[in-house]
Amino acid sequence: MVPPFGAWRFSRRFEAARRAAPEGPLRDFYDAGHPAFATPVEDLDLIAIDLETDGLDFDHSALLEAGFVSMRHDRIFAGTGKRIRIRPPAALSEASVVIHRITDEALKDALDEEAALAELLPLLAGKVLVAHFAEIETGFLDAACRRVYGTPFIAPFVCTMALENRWFPRPRAADGLRLAKLRAQYGLPAYRGHDGLIDALACGELLIAQLALRNSGPTLGDILRR
Amino acid sequence: MDDAPETLEIAEFLRQHPPFGGLSNAELAALIRALEVRYYRRGTTITTAGEENAWFSVVRSGAVELRLGGSDLNARLGEGGCFGYPSLLRNGSAQNEAVALEDSLVYRIAKPAFLATVSGHPEFRAFFEVDEAARLRRAVDRMRQTGMGREGSADTLGAHAAIGSLVRRTGIVTGDPAMTVSQAATLMTQEDVSTLPICAGGRLVGIVTDKDLRRRVLGAGLDLSSPLSAIMTADPVTASPDTPILTALITMAERQIHHLPILDPAGDVVAIVSSNDILSRLGSNALHIAKAISAAANSGQVADATSQLPQALTGLVAAGVDADHVSRYVSTIGEGAHCRILELGEEKLGPPPVPYALVCFGSLARSEQALGSDQDNGFILGEGYDSARHDAYFAELARHLCDGLNAAGYRYCPGNIMATNPTYRRTADEWATIFRGWIESPNPQAVLESTIFFDMRALSGEKSLVDGLRREVFAAAAKNGIFLSFIARAAATTRVPLGFFRNFLLQDDADEGRVLDLKTQAIAPIVDIARTHALARKLVATNTAERLAGAAACESMSRDAARDLAACFEFVRDVRFRHQAEQIARGEAPSNKLDPAILSRFDREHLRDAFRLIRDQLDKLRSQFAGGVT
Numbered sequence: 001m002v003p004p005f006g007a008w009r010f011s012r013r014f015e016a017a018r019r020a021a022p023e024g025p026l027r028d029f030y031d032a033g034h035p036a037f038a039t040p041v042e043d044l045d046l047i048a049i050d051l052e053t054d055g056l057d058f059d060h061s062a063l064l065e066a067g068f069v070s071m072r073h074d075r076i077f078a079g080t081g082k083r084i085r086i087r088p089p090a091a092l093s094e095a096s097v098v099i100h101r102i103t104d105e106a107l108k109d110a111l112d113e114e115a116a117l118a119e120l121l122p123l124l125a126g127k128v129l130v131a132h133f134a135e136i137e138t139g140f141l142d143a144a145c146r147r148v149y150g151t152p153f154i155a156p157f158v159c160t161m162a163l164e165n166r167w168f169p170r171p172r173a174a175d176g177l178r179l180a181k182l183r184a185q186y187g188l189p190a191y192r193g194h195d196g197l198i199d200a201l202a203c204g205e206l207l208i209a210q211l212a213l214r215n216s217g218p219t220l221g222d223i224l225r226r
Numbered sequence: 227m228d229d230a231p232e233t234l235e236i237a238e239f240l241r242q243h244p245p246f247g248g249l250s251n252a253e254l255a256a257l258i259r260a261l262e263v264r265y266y267r268r269g270t271t272i273t274t275a276g277e278e279n280a281w282f283s284v285v286r287s288g289a290v291e292l293r294l295g296g297s298d299l300n301a302r303l304g305e306g307g308c309f310g311y312p313s314l315l316r317n318g319s320a321q322n323e324a325v326a327l328e329d330s331l332v333y334r335i336a337k338p339a340f341l342a343t344v345s346g347h348p349e350f351r352a353f354f355e356v357d358e359a360a361r362l363r364r365a366v367d368r369m370r371q372t373g374m375g376r377e378g379s380a381d382t383l384g385a386h387a388a389i390g391s392l393v394r395r396t397g398i399v400t401g402d403p404a405m406t407v408s409q410a411a412t413l414m415t416q417e418d419v420s421t422l423p424i425c426a427g428g429r430l431v432g433i434v435t436d437k438d439l440r441r442r443v444l445g446a447g448l449d450l451s452s453p454l455s456a457i458m459t460a461d462p463v464t465a466s467p468d469t470p471i472l473t474a475l476i477t478m479a480e481r482q483i484h485h486l487p488i489l490d491p492a493g494d495v496v497a498i499v500s501s502n503d504i505l506s507r508l509g510s511n512a513l514h515i516a517k518a519i520s521a522a523a524n525s526g527q528v529a530d531a532t533s534q535l536p537q538a539l540t541g542l543v544a545a546g547v548d549a550d551h552v553s554r555y556v557s558t559i560g561e562g563a564h565c566r567i568l569e570l571g572e573e574k575l576g577p578p579p580v581p582y583a584l585v586c587f588g589s590l591a592r593s594e595q596a597l598g599s600d601q602d603n604g605f606i607l608g609e610g611y612d613s614a615r616h617d618a619y620f621a622e623l624a625r626h627l628c629d630g631l632n633a634a635g636y637r638y639c640p641g642n643i644m645a646t647n648p649t650y651r652r653t654a655d656e657w658a659t660i661f662r663g664w665i666e667s668p669n670p671q672a673v674l675e676s677t678i679f680f681d682m683r684a685l686s687g688e689k690s691l692v693d694g695l696r697r698e699v700f701a702a703a704a705k706n707g708i709f710l711s712f713i714a715r716a717a718a719t720t721r722v723p724l725g726f727f728r729n730f731l732l733q734d735d736a737d738e739g740r741v742l743d744l745k746t747q748a749i750a751p752i753v754d755i756a757r758t759h760a761l762a763r764k765l766v767a768t769n770t771a772e773r774l775a776g777a778a779a780c781e782s783m784s785r786d787a788a789r790d791l792a793a794c795f796e797f798v799r800d801v802r803f804r805h806q807a808e809q810i811a812r813g814e815a816p817s818n819k820l821d822p823a824i825l826s827r828f829d830r831e832h833l834r835d836a837f838r839l840i841r842d843q844l845d846k847l848r849s850q851f852a853g854g855v856t
Contacts, residue, residue: 079259
C-alpha cells in the first residue's frame with residue numbers, strides 16, 4: 001500500500017524541516033518526532049483538525065480559527081475539543097474585518113498568529129493530523145509557519161476525503177466527497193458546518209467510520225495522505 | 227482562552243435530551259470531559275452481558291438494541307436513548323447485551339463522571355429512577371422470579387394469553403422495498419393502515435409506519451420517488467402468534483415501538499398488532515372484575531369477583547403500570563364492591579325509609595387503596611330520620627354491608643369504624659357536632675384517631691349530604707390554628723426510619739424484629755402532610771396527589787416540595803405494589819410490611835432518600851403550623 005520510498009521520503013523532509021526550524025515551538029514539534037509508517041492504526045495518537053479561513057489562497061488569505069480534538073482509531077476524546085481564535089496579521093486584517101465583520105468582541109480572546117502557533121504546535125506534537133481535504137490544513141499551517149518561523153511545516157496528515165476515494169472508489173456526484181455527504185453515507189448525523197471545532201469533530205467521526213468499515217488492520221503508511 | 231467543552235455540538239445535543247437538560251454548564255462540561263465518541267457498525271456488540279461495564283452510553287445516531295439478560299426480550303434505543311446505567315448504579319456487571327442495530331454513533335461517558343453527576347444532581351438522578359424502561363425491567367425481573375409470564379396463571383389476566391388471540395384482521399397489506407415512498411403512502415391511505423410491512427421474496431424485510439413517513443420523508447425533505455428501502459426500519463422486531471401478550475407489551479414498551487408484526491411459523495406476516503390493541507385487551511380484563519361485581523346477584527358473587535383482584539394487580543404491576551393507576555384501579559374495585567353489596571342489601575330489605583349516604587374514610591376515600599385494606603365506613607342519615615322508627619333498618623343494612631365486605635376481602639375494621647357501630651350511623655347534624663368537638667377542643671389522642679374522618683367521601687346515596695358536611699367541617703378547621711397545630715404535630719409523631727438503612731447496611735444479617743412498614747412509616751406521613759395543608763386551605767380534594775398539587779397552587783407549600791413529595795409518594799407505593807405482587811405470587815397474603823433484606827440496593831437507596839425527604843417535610847409542617855414547638 002505504501003508507495004515505494006514513501007516513508008523514507010517523508011522522514012527525510014521531516015528531518016530537513018526539523019534541522020531548519022529555529023529554537024522554539026516549531027523545533028519542539030519536530031523533536032517529538034512522528035510515528036513510524038509501520039505502526040498499526042490501533043496504536044496511533046491522532047488529532048482531527050479544521051481551520052477556518054477567509055479564502056483559499058494560503059499566502060494571502062487569513063487564518064481565523066483552528067478547531068481540533070484528540071482521537072484514536074475508534075474513539076474521539078470529546079473533552080479535548082478546543083478552539084483557538086486567531087487575529088489576522090495586520091496586512092490581512094483590514095480586508096478580513098470587512099469581509100467577516102469580525103467585531104472587537106470576537107477579537108477579544110483571539111491570539112495573533114505567533115501566539116496561536118505556540119499554543120497549537122505542542123498539541124500536535126508526535127501525533128498524526130486528520131483533516132477533510134487536508135490541502136487546506138497543510139497549506140495554511142505551512143504558510144503560517146513560514147511567516148512566523150521562516151521554515152516549513154511538515155507533519156503526517158490523514159485526509160479523510162482522499163482516503164474515501166482510495167479505499168471506496170465509485171462514481172460520485174460532483175459534491176459527493178463533501179464532508180456532510182460522506183457522513184450521511186456512514187449514518188453519521190448532520191452537523192452545523194463552518195465551525196472549526198464542529199468540523200474537526202465531524203471529520204474525526206468520519207475517519208472512525210471509515211476505519212470501522214475497512215476493518216483490515218491498516219498501518220499509518222496505509223492511511224497517510226500521499 | 228480555554229474553550230469550554232460545551233461549545234461542542236455534543237453539548238447542544240445532550241442538552242436537548244431529558245436527563246441532561248437540567249444540568250448546569252459546568253456539570254455538562256464535566257460529563258463531556260469524560261466523554262468518548264464511538265462509532266459502531268451495524269451488528270457490532272457494544273456491551274456483553276456479564277462483563278464489567280465502565281460506561282454510561284447515549285445513542286447519538288443510529289439504533290441500539292438491548293437484549294435483556296437471559297431472555298428474548300429486547301429494547302430498542304434510538305437517538306437520545308441511554309443505556310449501561312443500571313450496572314453503574316448497582317456497581318455490578320452488565321446485565322444486558324447491547325448491539326448496534328444500525329451504524330451508530332454513541333457517546334460514552336466514563337463511570338466516575340457519571341456517578342459524580344448522579345450524586346451531585348438530584349434531578350439527574352431522578353431521571354434514572356423514574357425511567358420507564360427501568361421500571362419495566364424491574365417488572366420483568368420480578369416476573370421471572372415469580373414464574374409469571376409462563377403458563378399456570380394463564381387465564382387470570384389476559385396479559386398471559388397468546389398474542390394470536392388479538393388478531394382480528396385477515397388479509398394483510400404489504401409493500402416491497404422497491405416501491406416508492408409516494409406509492410406506499412397512497413396504498414396506506416387506500417387500505418387505511420398506519421403500518422406497512424415490507425416483504426421481499428415472501429420474507430418480512432422491514433416495516434414502514436406513518437411516523438416514518440413524517441420523520442424520514444417529510445421531515446428530512448426526502449424525494450417522494452425514493453424507494454421504501456431507504457426509509458423502512460429494516461429487520462423489525464416480530465412476535466409469533468403464541469407470544470404471551472404481556473411479553474409483547476413489554477417488548478413494545480421497552481423498544482418504544484407501537485406496532486409488532488406477527489409472523490406464523492412459516493415466516494409469513496399474519497397481522498400487525500398495535501399497542502392500542504394490547505392495552506385495550508389488558509384494560510378489558512382489568513375491567514372484567516368491575517363488570518362481574520356490578521352483575522353480581524349476591525354477596526358471594528361479589529366476593530368471587532374481588533378474589534381475582536390480587537391476580538389482576540400482579541398483572542398490572544408486571545406490565546409496568548404506575549402505582550397511582552394501580553391504586554386507583556384497586557380503589558375503583560373497592561368502591562364497586564361497596565356499592566353493589568349495599569344495593570343488594572336494599573333489594574333484600576326494601577327501599578330506605580329516609581335518604582342517606584354511604585361514606586367511606588381513609589385510603590378508599592382518597593382513591594389510594596392497596597390490597598388488604600380494612601373497611602372504614604359509616605352512614606349519614608338525611609332529613610326525616612327518626613332513630614326509634616328507622617334505626618333497625620339501617621342497622622340491618624349495615625350488618626349486610628359489613629358482612630358482605632368482610633367476605634369480599636375487606637376485613638372488619640379493628641377499630642370498629644363501621645356503619646354497624648351506632649357511633650357511625652348519624653344524621654348530618656350529629657356528624658357536624660362530632661367534627662366540631664374534634665376541631666374546637668382538640669386533644670392529641672383524639673386528633674390522632676380522628677384524622678381519617680377528614681378524608682371522607684360519599685360512595686353511594688345522597689352525596690349532597692356529604693358535600694354540605696365537608697364544607698362546614700373544612701371551614702371550621704381552617705380557622706382554628708390550635709386544631710391545625712395538633713394535626714401537624716400528630717403527623718410529626720410518625721416514626722420515619724431515618725437511621726434505619728444506615729444501621730441496616732452496617733449489619734449484614736437482618737435481625738428478625740426489623741420490619742419496615744411502608745404504610746405507617748412512609749405512606750401515612752405523606753398523607754398526613756397533604757391532609758394538613760388541605761384542612762388549612764379548605765381544599766376539597768381527598769386524593770393525596772391532588773391535595774399536594776392544590777397546596778402548591780395556593781402556595782401553602784412550595785412547588786418543589788409538592789413535586790418531591792408526590793414523586794416520593796409514587797415511589798413508595800410502587801415499592802409496596804411490587805412487594806404485594808411478589809407476596810401474591812408466593813401465595814402469601816398481601817401486606818404493607820416487608821423485610822428490608824429483600825430490597826434491592828436500588829430500592830433501598832431510594833427509600834432512604836424518600837425517608838429523608840419525608841422527615842424534612844414533616845419538620846417544615848411542624849414549623850409552619852405548630853410554631854416549631856413540639
